[in-house]
Amino acid sequence: MDRIKIQGMTCQHCVMSVTKALGSIPGIKNLRVDLVKGEATFENAQNASRQSIRKAIEEAGYKVIE
Ligand SMILES: [Cu+2]
Helix, strand or coil: EEEEEECCCCCCHHHHHHHHHHHCCCCCCEEEEEEECCCEEEEEECCCCCCHHHHHHHHHHCCCCC
């Protein structure tokens, strides 16, 4: 499982936005976005680059901090 820390999520709508953004990346499976912890965990089955993951999050309006 990969784990990233995301800054800026404040409600379930944000969770949905991040879920959709990450879900659009090929190979991302078993995605779980946690509002309270401010993080997402997932399997990266096609080894999507950290850069593409970061870009998807930023385009959705949030920030990857770790
Ligand atoms: Cu929100």
